[in-house]
Amino acid sequence: MHLSRFSRVKLAHLPTPLELLPNLSSKLGGPNIYIKRDDCTGLGTGGNKTRKLEFLIADAIRKDADVIITQGAVQSNHARQTAAAAAKMGMACEILLENRTEYTDRDYLDSGNVFLDRLFGARISHFSKDTDMDAAMSKRADELSQAGRKPYIIPGGGSNPIGALGYVNCALELLNQANEQGLKIDHVVTATGSAGTQAGLVVGLEATNSGIPLLGIGVRAPKLKQEENVYRLACETAELMKMPGVVSRDRVIANSDYVGDGYGLPTPSMIEAVLMMAREEAILMDPVYSGKGLAGLVDHVRNGFFDKGQNVVFLHTGGSAGLFGYLDAFDAASATGS
Numbered sequence: 092m093h094l095s096r097f098s099r100v101k102l103a104h105l106p107t108p109l110e111l112l113p114n115l116s117s118k119l120g121g122p123n124i125y126i127k128r129d130d131c132t133g134l135g136t137g138g139n140k141t142r143k144l145e146f147l148i149a150d151a152i153r154k155d156a157d158v159i160i161t162q163g164a165v166q167s168n169h170a171r172q173t174a175a176a177a178a179k180m181g182m183a184c185e186i187l188l189e190n191r192t193e194y195t196d197r198d199y200l201d202s203g204n205v206f207l208d209r210l211f212g213a214r215i216s217h218f219s220k221d222t223d224m225d226a227a228m229s230k231r232a233d234e235l236s237q238a239g240r241k242p243y244i245i246p247g248g249g250s251n252p253i254g255a256l257g258y259v260n261c262a263l264e265l266l267n268q269a270n271e272q273g274l275k276i277d278h279v280v281t282a283t284g285s286a287g288t289q290a291g292l293v294v295g296l297e298a299t300n301s302g303i304p305l306l307g308i309g310v311r312a313p314k315l316k317q318e319e320n321v322y323r324l325a326c327e328t329a330e331l332m333k334m335p336g337v338v339s340r341d342r343v344i345a346n347s348d349y350v351g352d353g354y355g356l357p358t359p360s361m362i363e364a365v366l367m368m369a370r371e372e373a374i375l376m377d378p379v380y381s382g383k384g385l386a387g388l389v390d391h392v393r394n395g396f397f398d399k400g401q402n403v404v405f406l407h408t409g410g411s412a413g414l415f416g417y418l419d420a421f422d423a424a425s426a427t428g429s
């Protein structure tokens with residue numbers, strides 16, 4: 092496996108730290124919980140999309156693009172990191188935002204990631220829930236082409252085989268760190284949404300025959316649909332890397348029990364997890380992805396899914412800027428200090 096065969100621009104601070112969470116581990120009284128700090132990738136407040144963008148933006152440059160188009164939910168961390176990447180590489184950026192939650196308050200519509208999108212100079216347009224966003228991106232790309240521009244479309248979440256290479260790389264980085272630290276990893280847990288993160292990780296973990304199981308905590312689709320999405324993308328990514336068949340279907344495992352009422356809608360277990368991580372470890376999670384992912388991990392620990400003494404790595408995929416789009420969700424909980 093030789094990732095340097097693919098073109099890549101340097102955007103992220105790598106390697107991200109791999110650390111023990113002593114306070115959270117002892118509070119929960121189960122396995123030793125480690126964290127892989129992909130919230131610290133550095134670009135425009137960081138997050139998991141930056142690793143994908145290193146490969147995606149390189150592809151855009153190879154194709155002579157001068158404007159990047161992408162889409163996401165209003166508080167999309169992917170959109171914000173794409174806006175930052177485009178700014179850094181001197182490209183224009185157009186962001187199409189779908190109001191999946193149908194929230195209309197100012198924090199949600201203008202603060203958090205949206206505020207940062209604007210600071211990075213992206214052009215933003217808004218669409219209502221259930222718009223065909225891929226069609227909307229194609230339409231905008233056609234308009235820009237007709238005006239003589241060279242648009243490059245990055246799919247939602249940067250989740251295609253090129254973007255997923257970033258998480259193949261993360262799997263290799265994690266294994267190197269574990270080997271250097273003498274850490275035997277028993278399980279990796281991550282939030283999973285548009286699937287590129289889990290797909291890239293599973294390719295990297297399987298191609299190296301690491302034997303490490305990976306659990307994705309879903310934030311939108313039901314379990315089987317999420318697993319199918321991840322598996323399909325993992326297969327395509329393995330093909331791009333000329334390692335077809337390296338991932339078997341039974342290595343792709345998702346659990347969508349922590350979605351609650353829907354994508355981007357707060358749940359009590361997410362609020363509890365975000366507050367616990369803030370107060371035990373002073374690490375900021377996010378309300379849409381890493382908070383729900385951590386809620387899944389906490390519940391699995393409480394249910395005895397892991398043995399005491401096992402080492403579990405939680406991949407922190409970032410997103411804390413999104414907290415500022417969700418002030419109301421935390422009002423009651425943070426006022427009582429509970």
Ligand SMILES: *Cc1c(COP(=O)(O)O)cnc(C)c1O
Binds near residue numbers: 167288
């Ligand atoms: C996008 C995102 C995820 C999910 O990653 P996918 O590759 O889309 O599955 C998880 N956490 C955060 C903070 C994200 O922004």
